Amino acid sequence: MASVSVIEAGRPVTGRRSLLRAWRGGLQGSEFAWAIAFCIPYVGVFLAFVAYPIVYGLWLGHNPALYLELWQDPIFQMTIVNTIIYLVVGVNVKMFGALLLSGFFMRRGWWVKGLLMIYVLPWAVPALPTFISIHWMLNSQWGLLNNVIWDVFHIDGPGWLDTSRWLALGSVIVSYIWKNMPFWTVILLAGRMSIPQELYEAAEVDGATGMRRFVHISFPLLANLYLVCTLLSTIFTLGDFNTVTFVSGGGPALTTHVLATLGIRDAFEIARPDLGVAAVMTALPVMIPLVLILMRKLRTSEVQL
Amino acid sequence: MSVLLLDKSSSRQAPATAVRKKNYRLQRILTETGCLALAVVLIIWTLAPIYNMVMVALQAHNDVFTNDIWPAHPSLYSFWIVLTEGYWYLEYFWHQFGNSLYIGVMTVFFTLLIASLVSFSVSRMRLRNGWLLTNAALLTYVIPASFLAIPLYRIMQGYGLGNNVWSIIAVEVTFATPYAIFIFQQYGRSIPIELDEAARVDGASPLQVYFKIYLPMMAPALVAVGTYALLLAWNEYLYQFLLLSDKRSMTVPVALAQFLNSDESPWNYMMATAIIYAIPPVVIYYLFRGRMTSGLTMGGVKG
Numbered sequence: 108m109a110s111v112s113v114i115e116a117g118r119p120v121t122g123r124r125s126l127l128r129a130w131r132g133g134l135q136g137s138e139f140a141w142a143i144a145f146c147i148p149y150v151g152v153f154l155a156f157v158a159y160p161i162v163y164g165l166w167l168g169h170n171p172a173l174y175l176e177l178w179q180d181p182i183f184q185m186t187i188v189n190t191i192i193y194l195v196v197g198v199n200v201k202m203f204g205a206l207l208l209s210g211f212f213m214r215r216g217w218w219v220k221g222l223l224m225i226y227v228l229p230w231a232v233p234a235l236p237t238f239i240s241i242h243w244m245l246n247s248q249w250g251l252l253n254n255v256i257w258d259v260f261h262i263d264g265p266g267w268l269d270t271s272r273w274l275a276l277g278s279v280i281v282s283y284i285w286k287n288m289p290f291w292t293v294i295l296l297a298g299r300m301s302i303p304q305e306l307y308e309a310a311e312v313d314g315a316t317g318m319r320r321f322v323h324i325s326f327p328l329l330a331n332l333y334l335v336c337t338l339l340s341t342i343f344t345l346g347d348f349n350t351v352t353f354v355s356g357g358g359p360a361l362t363t364h365v366l367a368t369l370g371i372r373d374a375f376e377i378a379r380p381d382l383g384v385a386a387v388m389t390a391l392p393v394m395i396p397l398v399l400i401l402m403r404k405l406r407t408s409e410v411q412l
Numbered sequence: 413m414s415v416l417l418l419d420k421s422s423s424r425q426a427p428a429t430a431v432r433k434k435n436y437r438l439q440r441i442l443t444e445t446g447c448l449a450l451a452v453v454l455i456i457w458t459l460a461p462i463y464n465m466v467m468v469a470l471q472a473h474n475d476v477f478t479n480d481i482w483p484a485h486p487s488l489y490s491f492w493i494v495l496t497e498g499y500w501y502l503e504y505f506w507h508q509f510g511n512s513l514y515i516g517v518m519t520v521f522f523t524l525l526i527a528s529l530v531s532f533s534v535s536r537m538r539l540r541n542g543w544l545l546t547n548a549a550l551l552t553y554v555i556p557a558s559f560l561a562i563p564l565y566r567i568m569q570g571y572g573l574g575n576n577v578w579s580i581i582a583v584e585v586t587f588a589t590p591y592a593i594f595i596f597q598q599y600g601r602s603i604p605i606e607l608d609e610a611a612r613v614d615g616a617s618p619l620q621v622y623f624k625i626y627l628p629m630m631a632p633a634l635v636a637v638g639t640y641a642l643l644l645a646w647n648e649y650l651y652q653f654l655l656l657s658d659k660r661s662m663t664v665p666v667a668l669a670q671f672l673n674s675d676e677s678p679w680n681y682m683m684a685t686a687i688i689y690a691i692p693p694v695v696i697y698y699l700f701r702g703r704m705t706s707g708l709t710m711g712g713v714k715g
Contacts, residue, residue: 138537141618145533146545148526149589153545155571156564156586157552164563211450222451224698226458231697233647235665236686239672240465243679251464254479285461339554346556348650353669367558374562375654387559394555402550405594 168384177385182361183369187389189276190345190365193283198344201284202291202337206329209295210321230289238353241282242268245354268355272362275355279363282354283347291336298332299325335404342397345390366390469683476679490684499681501671504659511656512646512663512689515577519584519645520638526585527592527637532626535597536608537618546597553590557583558650565654579655580663584645592637599633600626632703639700643693664689 177183212223229237244251245267253264268275306324310316315323348367351357357364357372364372366386374383468476470486478484492498497505530549534542564583573579607629611621627634649665656662662670668689671682 142539145529149530160563244464346558348558
């Protein structure tokens with residue numbers, strides 16, 4: 108096969124034929140047809156449900172006046188601040204907690220394994236039931252949390268979700284960490300387990316234990332995984348709709364929306380799809396670099412997850 | 413031990429060793445205590461919302477609005493109401509449960525079919541420029557699904573799929589295939605390409621290689637991805653909420669969220685519904701956990 112292409116390389120061919128060959132590669136006749144046919148369903152799905160919506164969305168949100176309108180809206184300004192806090196605090200606290208806990212779960216013993224099984228429960232349960240449960244738990248009058256506070260300290264707990272923006276946003280972030288930390292702990296735990304035990308043994312001979320072992324062995328080897336996980340988690344969190352919707356509902360008085368929920372609210376509650384798309388599009392300056400870095404990292408399989 | 417240490421040469425070091433031993437033991441006790449304390453905190457932290465869910469489900473309607481921290485008169489009545497569709501919000505519960513299941517099964521089938529075909533073509537038949545498709549998949553994987561909701565909603569209406577479970581199946585397949593392709597390509601590298609080549613030499617067509625060699629060899633990845641797709645479709649809310657508004661085409665999560673619109677707030681029925689809805693994915697998660705960890709868990713994040 109290779110010799111044929113070498114011979115043909117010197118021959119002038121028409122543009123169309125060389126283009127066809129470039130696509131065919133080493134495949135012949137019917138094989139090439141099969142290979143193309145196998146791709147058609149995916150290409151169809153991608154074009155109909157990803158490419159077309161992206162183009163359509165860009166078209167819906169192309170009017171600059173929309174962004175001016177958004178910018179003058181105090182709710183949108185708060186939403187931007189909330190989104191940034193949610194991403195920076197939520198993602199980083201969660202990832203750092205997951206990193207520490209993954210170290211804890213490396214300990215031997217049956218009860219640590221049992222604990223891990225319980226600990227991953229928030230991840231196994233669907234988002235909706237747990238967030239609705241947390242929403243009720245935080246009810247100022249009848250919720251479990253304030254009942255416990257009353258029983259223990261004999262004081263009235265605050266109205267977690269209906270009095271202050273910061274309490275409500277804090278509740279959302281804590282719920283988010285509660286739900287998502289187990290998953291990343293398991294990922295980082297898998298990362299830690301893939302570190303060869305000999306490295307630790309060698310370090311022990313050299314006298315490195317505890318903190319120094321972590322700083323000099325675990326962390327350098329986990330750093331890349333940790334970075335990719337943080338970036339991936341940032342982008343998924345940017346699109347997180349359920350946590351805010353069901354824990355705080357964007358309240359009190361629309362002060363705890365994030366971009367993903369505000370976009371849906373604008374589009375479907377006040378029937379302004381163009382405004383909703385524009386709200387979501389304001390995340391693009393953050394999203395595009397993240398997407399590019401992640402695609403590079405994931406494609407080259409620097410991370411074996 | 414002390415007898416051994418009476419040896420003259422080591423007698424000078426004896427006290428130091430003893431102190432170190434003592435320190436070591438103290439440190440170990442402290443570490444163990446710390447771990448135990450952490451374990452207790454973790455258990456309370458993890459189980460509090462789940463306990464709350466169970467507690468409310470076991471209470472009678474009037475008991476929900478009290479300051480009890482455990483159910484005064486626990487009963488399974490709420491579960492009975494849900495199972496017998498005995499409340500007007502739950503009128504079509506089993507129908508909706510069936511819808512969720514149908515969407516889940518169809519999503520699994522089409523995700524596995526579409527993703528395995530394209531992975532076979534790109535990484536086994538080595539279709540030239542196949543990386544374009546891999547990149548398209550990666551791009552889809554890193555775009556948050558909720559960001560496409562508004563245009564996709566209008567497009568679905570345009571396709572005439574409003575209020576149709578097939579619109580949901582299409583959406584779930586769209587967002588499950590990228591991860592599936594990602595995993596299939598990674599897993600496929602562990603299967604020697606010589607197997608395919610040998611079959612081709614024996615005269616097998618690409619379709620035969622796909623069915624007789626590729627799919628059987630990929631079985632573990634198929635199971636992992638299938639589980640992922642099933643859980644994704646079962647747990648997803650946003651698209652199901654936007655695209656399904658009719659009570660008969662709704663799925664369980666949408667019906668569950670409907671309770672929040674009610675003035676009566678039947679929290680006990682709602683939590684019982686929530687628990688019944690959560691049981692299948694939890695069972696599946698724990699059953700297939702071993703097959704999904706260390707490599708195959710990665711995609712579960714997409715909400």
